[in-house]
Amino acid sequence: MAHLAHYREAHPLPMVITHWVNLIAMIVLILSGLEIHYPLVPGVMGIARGLHMFFAFVLVVNCVVRIVLAFVAKSAPAGGTRRLVRDYKTWLPQRDNKHQLWAWISYYLFLRREHPIAAKLGVPQKIVYLLIAPLIFFTAYTGFCLWGPTMGWPIFTWGTQLVGGAMNMRVIHYFCMWVFIIFMCIHVYLSLVEGASPATLIFFWKETPGLVYDPDTMNITGFDGMGKEPDYGETFKDPVRAAADAAAVAEREAAREGAE
Amino acid sequence: MAVREQTGTSRLQRKLDQHGFTRRDFLKYCGCLAGMMGLSSLAAPQIAEALEIGAEEGGLKPVIWLEGGSCTGCTEALTQGTTPDIPQLVLETIALNYSETLSAAAGHSLEQARRETIEAGGYLVVYEGAVPTAYDGNILLVAGEKGTDILLETAKGAEAVIALGSCACDGGWMAARPDDAQAMGVQRFLSEQGVDVPVVNIPCCPANPEWLTAVIVEYVLNGTLPELNDRNEPAALFNQTVHDNCPRRGHFENGEFVYEFGSEEEAKGYCLYPLGCKGPQTYAPCPITRWNRSLSWCVEAGAPCAGCAVINPMNPQGNWVDENTPFLDRHKDFAVGPISFQPTTVAAGLTVLVVAVLGVHCAGMKLAGRMDGGADFEAERRWDARHDKPAAHEAAARAQQLYDDLDELGLELKNTGAHRKRDAAGRKKATAVEVAAKAQGRAASDNAGASAAPAEDAAADLADLLVRPTDEPEGGDK
Known part of the structure; x- marks a missing residue:
């Protein structure tokens, strides 16, 4: 019974867009990167390299935009509420999910039966997402150390020397891709395993019904x-919306009874 | 004018004549030298003149050529087997005072020549091969003297040391695993020994003699070493990759590759990238200067670049052999003890493992009944429950009541969008009217001051307000 209402406020439209951009950029980067690593498909090396560089810039710029959005845009601090706070606050330790790292780990390790009540992001989830931004910048840096036009810049030759040469840099860049792949496997799995609502919200901005969370009392x-x-119970709806929803439900009931 | 007449029959010119090189060949070579030194090719006549004058005067700059832990391959490259070329003739004529391999003299008289050159000062050292340091340097003895001592003694008085070949730069082959000789490059050795003398690294296995001659001639003519990059290589020569200047680069961009030796693609001269060509990460001017009198070079001859110009002067473990083997794979192997493996094996293996673990986890989630909306919420966060926060307890009691109510109404909150209602379990379907009535009941009890009352009281109130839905199907239908 742990299904929260999925409100758009959890992922405002700009975040839905940056998520789409991330998805497309990462997929293209991984596929073109594999082609550059070993050209399994002949004839498309030029295209693969062009796409790889283009989407590398897209991913980096998107990451910067997302970070700026965190300080500009507002979003819900938890699932199941339409309350808004500055988005960056949902990335810091919150009142709602302090002391919950082990709660989450033990939940996923089947060491506890009950789903933790938490903020919008679980603690391990929050930590991993936060690491993705540095990982994007780091991977981009290692990429620029290998890209012809920039590999000779002092800032990049410094890094190449530090890791002991271009071969090591190449391998590091390659490993970064696999970190993204592993992240994506886990991310997709965990976001879908308990139902499709998180996915329909982040991709199609579609709301789904569920439990309502009160950020003040920090419970359902x-x-x-x-x-x-x-x-x-208490849904914190304004009267207009509540009346509209009630009318819609009554209509459905009437239709259903009519059908029976 | 007098000078020009003199140069017409200079010693160098006579030597070139004897080997069948015309003056035009020589001037062309001087033009190449000018290019490598970063000068305009218009400087070719001046270079030619300076070389000839130097040769006439018996050596512009004495050069001592030392052999370390080497295969003599770099000397071999210089002498080009049976047919010496212009760079060698120039080098021999202008400078070479001591070379264990090339000098006609041998034994004490040669060692004497070295000592005299050191005493006179103002000389360059070319060091070929690695500096093996095992057994306190006793692993390499020349004329009864430790190789490391000879290098120290000779380098101390030198104006500059040219580390020739990748072994001299960072240990090269000699330093490759397992590195029994504890080999290292000249730069690292001299800096460890506190000898402060400029070191110029000229990598490759072997080093191209044209690069060596270019550096020596530049030093002889200008009195300065070429501009060096951060690996102490001549920047003008070693700041672009083999890939940058490769004649097969067009095929790379077109995606035309050789996947197998002996294939049709190989016959067409396609790019050798899938065969492990290390050109993209190897900084060397091989495609420009080429080898063996600029006849050809590895990739042009059909072999993927092995990356022999990769050096890490201060880190012998970063030698080009360990960095680039296996030569026919895209990445180097990683070694843990005696086991070596490709990065792809580790990364793909780890990913498969993660996916397998997720598969098992997924089965667990299914068994635990969490796939459809997750497990039930805890009524109260454990931290709050443990730390006894009244407000949290109160919220938890209200949440628990809510869950109980919803359960009673048969509203099963699943994450399917449809939000199925349980009726198979004998629970009645909740209707909007009923839910509204119950919600009103809850609100009424809250208003009556139940918010401060214990949860049991609230539940009791509700029990009064509502007929238990589970009773109804049995009684009502029959």
């Missing part, structure tokens, strides 16, 4: 049926 207070199911 009600159920928001979003017009598909009857609401229950």
Whole structure:
């Protein structure tokens, strides 16, 4: 019964877009990068390299945009609420999920039965997502150490010397790709294993009904049926929306009864 | 004018004549030298003149050529087997005072020549081969003297030391695993010994004699060493990769590759990248200067670049052999003890392992019934429960009540969008009216001051307000 309502406020539209850009850029970078590592498909090396460089810039710029958004845009501090805070606050340790690192790990290791009540992001999730930004910049740096036009710049030759030459840099850059691949496997798995709602929200910005969370008392207070199911308990809805949802539910009920 | 007449029949010119080189060949070579030194090719006549005058006067700059832990391959490259070329003739004529391999003299008289050159000062040292330091340097003895001592003694008085070949730069082959000789390059050895003399690294296995001659001639003519990069290589020569200047580069960009030796693609001269060509990360001017009188070079001859110009002067373990083997694979092997493996094996293996673990985890989630919305929420965070926070307890009691209510109404909150309702378990379908009624009941009890009351009281209130839905199907339907 741990299904929270998925509100758009959790992932405002700009974040949905940056997530899409990340997804597309990473997929293209991984595929073109594999081609550059070993040209399994003949005839497309020029295209692969062009795409690789283009999307490298896209990914880096997107990452910068996302970081700026964190300080400019607002988002919900937790799932199941429409309350908004400055987005960067949802990346710092929050009142809602302090002391929960072990709670999450033990939940995923089946050492506890109950789903932790948490903020929008679980603690391990938050840490890993935060590491993705430095990983993007680091991978881009190692990439520029290998890219013809920039490999001779002092800032990049310094790094190449530090790791003991271009071969090591090449291998490091290659390993970075696999870190992204492993991250994506785990990320996709964990975001889908308990249902499709997180995915429909981040990709299609579609809201789904569920439990309502109160950031003040930091616990569940009600159920928001979003017009598909009857609401229950405290949903913090404004009266207009509540009335509209109730009407929609009544209509559905009437239609269902009519059908029966 | 007098000078020009004199140069017309100079010793160098006579030597070139004897080997069948015309003056035009010589001037062309001087033009190449000018290019390598970063001068305009218009400087060719001046270079020619200076070389000839130097040769006439018996050596512009004495050069002592030392052999360390070497295969003599670099000397071999210089002498080009049976047919010496212009760089060698120039070098021999202008300078070479001591060379264990090339000098006509041998034994004491040769050692004497070296000592005299050192005493006179103002000389250059060319060091070929690695500096093996095992057994306190006793692993290499020349004329009863430790190789390391000879290098120290000779380098101390030198104006500059040219480390010729990758072994001299960082240990090269000699330093490759398992490195029993504890070999290292000249630069590292001299800096460890505190000898402060400029070292110029000219890598490759063997080093191209044209690069050596270019450096010596530049030093002889200008009195300065060429500009060096951060690996102490002549920057003008070693700042671009083999890949940058490769004649097969067009095929690389077109995606035309050789995947197998003896294939049709190889016959077409396609790019050798999939066969482990190390050109993209190897800094050397091989495609420009080429080898054996600029006849050809590895990639042109059909072999993928082995990356023999890769050096790490201060780190012998970064020698080109360990950095680039296996030569026919895209990446170097990693070695843990006696086991070596490709980075792809580790990375792909790890990824497969992660996916397998996720598969097992997924089965666990299915068994635990968490796939459809996750497990039930804890009523209260453990930290709060443990640290006894009244507000948290209160919120938890309300949440628990909510779960119980929803359960009672048969509202099963699953993550499928459809939010199925349980009725198979004998629970009645919740209708909007019922839920609204119950919600009102909750609100009423809260208003009555139940928010401060214990959860049990609130539950009791609700029990009064509502008929248990589970009773109804049995009684109502029959």
